[in-house]
Amino acid sequence: MINTTFIFRTTLMSICLAGIMSGCSMNPNKPAALTIAQQGNFAAGGKIITSEGNFDDKQLFKPAGQTLHGDHASVFYQIPENPHPYPLVFLHGAGQSAKTWGTTPDGREGFQTIFLRQHFPVYLVDQPRRGQAGQSTVGAEVPATTNDQAWFNMFRLGRYPNFFKGVQFSQDPQALNQYFRQMTPNTGAYDEQVISDAMVEVLKRSGDAVLITHSQGGGPGWWTAIKSNQVKGIVAYEPGSGFVFPEHELPDPMPSATGTLAATPIKMADFQKLTKIPIIVYYGDNIPTEKNGYAGQENAGQDNWRVRLKMAQLWVDKINQHGGHAQLVHLPDIGIYGNTHFAFSDSNSDQIAQLLVDWLQKNKLD
Amino acid sequence: MINTTFIFRTTLMSICLAGIMSGCSMNPNKPAALTIAQQGNFAAGGKIITSEGNFDDKQLFKPAGQTLHGDHASVFYQIPENPHPYPLVFLHGAGQSAKTWGTTPDGREGFQTIFLRQHFPVYLVDQPRRGQAGQSTVGAEVPATTNDQAWFNMFRLGRYPNFFKGVQFSQDPQALNQYFRQMTPNTGAYDEQVISDAMVEVLKRSGDAVLITHSQGGGPGWWTAIKSNQVKGIVAYEPGSGFVFPEHELPDPMPSATGTLAATPIKMADFQKLTKIPIIVYYGDNIPTEKNGYAGQENAGQDNWRVRLKMAQLWVDKINQHGGHAQLVHLPDIGIYGNTHFAFSDSNSDQIAQLLVDWLQKNKLD
Numbered sequence: 001m002i003n004t005t006f007i008f009r010t011t012l013m014s015i016c017l018a019g020i021m022s023g024c025s026m027n028p029n030k031p032a033a034l035t036i037a038q039q040g041n042f043a044a045g046g047k048i049i050t051s052e053g054n055f056d057d058k059q060l061f062k063p064a065g066q067t068l069h070g071d072h073a074s075v076f077y078q079i080p081e082n083p084h085p086y087p088l089v090f091l092h093g094a095g096q097s098a099k100t101w102g103t104t105p106d107g108r109e110g111f112q113t114i115f116l117r118q119h120f121p122v123y124l125v126d127q128p129r130r131g132q133a134g135q136s137t138v139g140a141e142v143p144a145t146t147n148d149q150a151w152f153n154m155f156r157l158g159r160y161p162n163f164f165k166g167v168q169f170s171q172d173p174q175a176l177n178q179y180f181r182q183m184t185p186n187t188g189a190y191d192e193q194v195i196s197d198a199m200v201e202v203l204k205r206s207g208d209a210v211l212i213t214h215s216q217g218g219g220p221g222w223w224t225a226i227k228s229n230q231v232k233g234i235v236a237y238e239p240g241s242g243f244v245f246p247e248h249e250l251p252d253p254m255p256s257a258t259g260t261l262a263a264t265p266i267k268m269a270d271f272q273k274l275t276k277i278p279i280i281v282y283y284g285d286n287i288p289t290e291k292n293g294y295a296g297q298e299n300a301g302q303d304n305w306r307v308r309l310k311m312a313q314l315w316v317d318k319i320n321q322h323g324g325h326a327q328l329v330h331l332p333d334i335g336i337y338g339n340t341h342f343a344f345s346d347s348n349s350d351q352i353a354q355l356l357v358d359w360l361q362k363n364k365l366d
Numbered sequence: 367m368i369n370t371t372f373i374f375r376t377t378l379m380s381i382c383l384a385g386i387m388s389g390c391s392m393n394p395n396k397p398a399a400l401t402i403a404q405q406g407n408f409a410a411g412g413k414i415i416t417s418e419g420n421f422d423d424k425q426l427f428k429p430a431g432q433t434l435h436g437d438h439a440s441v442f443y444q445i446p447e448n449p450h451p452y453p454l455v456f457l458h459g460a461g462q463s464a465k466t467w468g469t470t471p472d473g474r475e476g477f478q479t480i481f482l483r484q485h486f487p488v489y490l491v492d493q494p495r496r497g498q499a500g501q502s503t504v505g506a507e508v509p510a511t512t513n514d515q516a517w518f519n520m521f522r523l524g525r526y527p528n529f530f531k532g533v534q535f536s537q538d539p540q541a542l543n544q545y546f547r548q549m550t551p552n553t554g555a556y557d558e559q560v561i562s563d564a565m566v567e568v569l570k571r572s573g574d575a576v577l578i579t580h581s582q583g584g585g586p587g588w589w590t591a592i593k594s595n596q597v598k599g600i601v602a603y604e605p606g607s608g609f610v611f612p613e614h615e616l617p618d619p620m621p622s623a624t625g626t627l628a629a630t631p632i633k634m635a636d637f638q639k640l641t642k643i644p645i646i647v648y649y650g651d652n653i654p655t656e657k658n659g660y661a662g663q664e665n666a667g668q669d670n671w672r673v674r675l676k677m678a679q680l681w682v683d684k685i686n687q688h689g690g691h692a693q694l695v696h697l698p699d700i701g702i703y704g705n706t707h708f709a710f711s712d713s714n715s716d717q718i719a720q721l722l723v724d725w726l727q728k729n730k731l732d
Contacts (some may be wrong), residue, residue: 004436011700031404032401033402033403033447034400034401034405035399035400035401035402036399036400036401036402036403037399038397039400039479040468040469040473040475040476040479041465041468041469041476042469042544043543043544043547046400046547049510049512050512052506052510053525055515055602057515057519057525057526057665057666057667058623059666059667060513060515060516060520060624060666060667061511061516063511063512063513065515066512066513066514066516067512067515067546068510068511068512068513068514069547069549070510070544070547072547074465074547074550075466076468078441091537097497097498097500098409099440099442099498101451102406102442103406103407103408106407107406107641109406110406110407113405113406126497126498130500131463131492131497131498131550132463132464132465132492132497132498132550133550134463134497134500134508134545134550134551134553135547135549135550136481136508136510136551137510138510139507139508139509139510140507140508140554141505141506141508142500142502142505142506142508142554143431143505144415144434144436144503144504144505144554145427145434146415146416146417146429146432146433146434147426147429147432147434148428148433148435149421149423149426149431149432149433150426150427150432153423153426159423160421160423162635175515177435178409180409180433180435181409181412181435181436181438181440181499181501182409182460183435183501184440184497184499184500184501184553185496185500185501185553187500187508187550187551188508188510214638228494242669246732257424258426263671274527283614293699299423299424300422300423300424300425300426305447312508346445362400365603
């Protein structure tokens with residue numbers, strides 16, 4: 001019985017791997033139905049704070065003597081039938097939420113559904129103090145600051161109002177509208193330790209898993225793998241901050257048009273934990289490099305990524321120097337052009353997904 | 367082909383309707399897999415604000431000349447195979463998000479999955495300025511105010527620290543932990559008009575649908591049906607504010623231990639739109655009434671609902687007086703006891719779901 005199931009699934013998987021562009025369907029116009037064994041939500045981790053005094057149930061909203069539950073992650077998960085052993089746990093970037101991994105801005109299936117079709121359980125995290133995990137143990141102001149154009153440039157769609165030539169982003173105005181509306185603010189201070197503490201608890205629920213991070217999620221991603229031995233691999237799309245280095249082997253800080261990027265010093269024993277698991281880091285196109293003559297360096301939104309790509313290369317080298325298994329893929333170097341800061345939801349997201357499928361397979365994480 | 371599919375589905379539905387307690391499975395310990403034809407996210411509606419001046423791409427985060435997209439709803443939807451014609455569109459209450467309709471605090475399947483199993487498409491809304499739809503065109507402060515005990519009493523789990531006798535809520539401390547962590551704050555002022563404007567756009571995407579609201583969602587729910595003719599029925603769990611009455615037929619304001627509840631005056635022509643669709647309103651147990659001798663009236667958390675239940679009855683009567691089709695079900699009156707403010711996720715949520723299935727069927731909304 002087990003063998004039959006295994007063969008059946010292996011056959012299905014082969015068809016699916018070949019058919020990823022059509023959503024694993026016999027009819028390319030209508031993707032096959034998804035078969036979900038289980039789905040649901042949970043909160044993971046978090047803290048409880050308490051105000052001094054006594055609760056008075058005649059004055060319900062007087063804080064005295066009351067508690068507040070906050071700083072947890074909020075997770076939506078879906079487990080397909082015949083799942084791979086390792087779930088994929090997705091952690092979004094700055095100003096984003098679990099929605100990042102859903103439908104793409106131009107309305108196609110996102111990594112959430114693409115990888116369900118590939119029989120991976122998916123765990124989609126709203127990090128502490130963001131989205132549906134908004135209840136925070138520290139207060140915050142949420143100003144309604146106009147900044148769409150800043151993100152347009154920072155996320156390398158182009159140099160506002162112009163898109164980059166050949167950018168992997170739909171020119172339909174509705175796609176840009178959906179993209180801007182993915183943003184959702186912090187409801188408490190961003191804190192890598194608070195986030196990674198909650199992520200450790202997410203992993204306890206998901207079981208051993210592959211962690212997939214985006215941008216600002218990179219930093220808490222490394223910390224999650226330092227704090228938990230349940231992270232079996234990390235895939236980081238354009239990590240943007242929190243590059244951890246052994247405290248006595250720090251690279252020089254790197255000035256850029258958006259400020260100076262400095263490494264985060266950590267204990268060697270912590271750093272070494274990151275050398276035990278396979279790690280892959282992807283960066284997209286339109287990043288100024290020596291190779292392309294620093295084209296675009298005068299645009300702050302692009303220059304921000306010049307130093308991050310450089311730092312990421314030093315970081316990967318440092319991991320490997322200490323016996324690790326890290327790899328940096330700058331997509332143009334393998335002939336994939338036009339990707340923005342969101343390769344996984346770009347117009348060529350099926351191609352980007354296939355790279356990940358191959359990497360998971362190569363590292364026996366499927 | 368259509369007939370075969372129809373018969374197959376009808377047969378499945380009969381098995382499912384009989385088997386709702388077991389999640390429509392042959393094996394009560396393992397619910398059958400869900401078959402999802404399509405799922406994804408989208409933002410609906412919203413506004414764009416613009417700061418005066420010119421955008422300077424050397425100073426990315428200077429607001430001048432930039433826009434902000436905000437005040438949209440964020441929606442996760444799932445469409446099962448062989449769907450009923452009318453989707454269910456779920457709008458949460460105060461301090462909640464789409465997560466409200468997911469897994470129950472004690473870890474069972476929520477209405478999201480229960481109704482998918484019943485072949486209803488589900489659309490789960492984060493309202494403007496909440497959760498994953500956090501980007502707001504007006505700023506807000508998010509204080510970390512301790513108030514768990516207030517909600518414990520307001521949501522009628524009991525009188526803190528004691529649960530009500532026979533309450534339909536798990537006594538496992540982990541259930542209460544999950545419940546408190548469902549709360550997520552406003553990231554901009556609560557505004558019925560902003561919410562209902564976005565809901566109208568949600569309906570344009572879902573198509574004609576049945577709207578299911580909870581608590582504070584009741585008010586924007588009525589407005590959605592006033593503004594859109596795509597609402598084919600409303601199910602309101604414990605509406606808590608925004609009771610709309612014809613401007614010249616207002617009931618007297620009702621004082622309570624949590625303040626005075628007043629009706630919202632609207633034009634008769636608007637009110638009459640609510641008389642054209644079937645509406646059902648449910649309230650749970652432990653609400654002080656004449657019938658139960660106002661037991662619990664001295665507890666503010668309970669007394670809050672005394673006036674809301676009373677106002678809801680006047681509202682239903684007013685709808686029917688003008689030719690409408692509204693019904694109020696006070697659950698203890700039909701022999702269902704112990705329900706909190708969240709009947710749909712209480713310990714007896716399967717029973718509450720069956721009431722809704724029956725109502726949808728009776729009103730030809732299935």
